[in-house]
Amino acid sequence: MILVTGGAGFIGANFVLDWFRQSDEPVVNVDKLTYAGNYGTLKPLHDNPRHVFARVDICDRTALDTLFAEHRPRAVLHFAAESHVDRSIHGPADFVQTNVIGTFTLLEAARQHWSTLDAAGQAAFRFLHVSTDEVFGSLSAADQPFSETTPYAPNSPYSASKAGSDHLVRAWHHTYGMPTLTTNCSNNYGPYQFPEKLIPLMIANALAGEPLPVYGDGQNVRDWLYVGDHCSAIREVLARGRVGETYNVGGWNEKKNLEVVHTLCDLLDQSRPKAAGSYRDQITYVKDRPGHDRRYAIDARKLERELGWKPAETFETGLAKTVRWYLDNQHWVDEVASGDYRKWVETNYARRA
Ligand code: NAD
Ligand code: DAU
Numbered sequence: 271m272i273l274v275t276g277g278a279g280f281i282g283a284n285f286v287l288d289w290f291r292q293s294d295e296p297v298v299n300v301d302k303l304t305y306a307g308n309y310g311t312l313k314p315l316h317d318n319p320r321h322v323f324a325r326v327d328i329c330d331r332t333a334l335d336t337l338f339a340e341h342r343p344r345a346v347l348h349f350a351a352e353s354h355v356d357r358s359i360h361g362p363a364d365f366v367q368t369n370v371i372g373t374f375t376l377l378e379a380a381r382q383h384w385s386t387l388d389a390a391g392q393a394a395f396r397f398l399h400v401s402t403d404e405v406f407g408s409l410s411a412a413d414q415p416f417s418e419t420t421p422y423a424p425n426s427p428y429s430a431s432k433a434g435s436d437h438l439v440r441a442w443h444h445t446y447g448m449p450t451l452t453t454n455c456s457n458n459y460g461p462y463q464f465p466e467k468l469i470p471l472m473i474a475n476a477l478a479g480e481p482l483p484v485y486g487d488g489q490n491v492r493d494w495l496y497v498g499d500h501c502s503a504i505r506e507v508l509a510r511g512r513v514g515e516t517y518n519v520g521g522w523n524e525k526k527n528l529e530v531v532h533t534l535c536d537l538l539d540q541s542r543p544k545a546a547g548s549y550r551d552q553i554t555y556v557k558d559r560p561g562h563d564r565r566y567a568i569d570a571r572k573l574e575r576e577l578g579w580k581p582a583e584t585f586e587t588g589l590a591k592t593v594r595w596y597l598d599n600q601h602w603v604d605e606v607a608s609g610d611y612r613k614w615v616e617t618n619y620a621r622r623a
Pocket of ligand 2 (some may be wrong): 354458469471
């Protein structure tokens with residue numbers, strides 16, 4: 271049995287759904303179901319006895335101890351986090367709570383469980399922490415991509431809280447000998463991504479005939495990775511990663527934001543043409559994100575060299591699949607974009623006009 275946290279969120283749910291396509295091993299899925307978590311995404315598993323869903327906050331040590339004692343997992347895959355940079359600017363407290371205190375609480379519960387295992391069980395146990403490239407800060411156009419040895423320089427409350435969690439994981443290995451692994455990944459995209467993030471937000475706004483809000487000059491660069499490729503990288507690291515190591519995960523797809531939005535508009539123009547004009551006509555430049563990191567780029571050669579992992583999707587194939595998925599699953603977007611989400615849109619975008 272493996273224990274997954276945040277398995278009702280974007281990447282966690284994709285991971286759990288992929289896991290059951292390839293494995294019979296049971297999963298206990300621990301998720302608080304915040305605004306970003308959606309039990310409906312896991313519908314194909316609702317009647318699967320090998321999938322145990324527990325609505326639990328990772329800050330709740332008692333509930334975690336009970337889950338560890340009951341299920342005795344051989345591994346923890348830690349996805350749960352507050353993940354949206356703009357929300358961390360408006361309200362950093364939840365980010366410190368879940369990303370730092372929550373990770374600390376989970377590490378302690380895992381360590382308690384680990385201490386009860388026999389020597390072979392302890393050696394085989396893994397705590398895999400899913401982190402981000404944002405902990406490395408911002409690059410200029412001429413800088414080399416982030417490697418595993420790039421110094422940490424987080425710039426937003428989100429990335430600072432993730433950096434804090436990475437340091438805790440490192441220390442739990444160094445001090446207690448717990449077999450940890452950390453992955454630092456670039457921007458994911460694909461099915462089931464909450465429509466507050468760039469790609470699903472642009473698709474949803476385009477189809478609704480609303481403005482496509484590009485922050486600042488639209489020249490910020492992100493490296494894009496299809497979520498299925500991130501899931502396969504995590505499975506490889508879990509199976510064969512060297513204990514105590516960190517692995518960068520990236521798609522070798524550096525794109526300026528404006529380029530991404532243009533490509534999305536072009537794909538929508540082909541598959542869902544407007545009565546007149548192009549979706550590009552809806553692009554609107556809005557006030558920039560405070561402290562907006564200029565460029566992220568990932569050197570993922572360690573993962574390729576040591577574990578033979580490479581992304582299967584190109585940006586073109588991944589984005590085409592993603593647009594198709596959102597066109598076919600608009601009911602999913604309608605479901606997650608609740609009243610609370612509309613309040614967030616008002617908070618984030620009203621002040622950018
Ligand atoms: P998400 O916001 O879509 O999902 C987060 C999930 O965690 C939700 O299901 C939510 O309910 C759950 N959660 C939040 N607080 C919790 C708590 N206190 N207890 C239990 N569950 C809680 O996030 P995502 O985009 O799927 O990201 C997953 C992980 O991957 C995060 O750790 C994030 O930092 C990391 N990451 C994300 C990206 C990306 O591009 N999305 C890239 C690199 C790394
Ligand atoms: O790099 C990995 C990170 O990628 C993850 O750790 C985070 O959890 C994830 O949210 C993502 O962070 P970003 O801030 O890069 O993603 P976001 O989709 O919010 O924004 C991508 C870029 O698009 C960024 O430069 C800001 C810009 N943007 C975003 C939104 C929501 C816009 O121009 N307009 C928008 O409306």
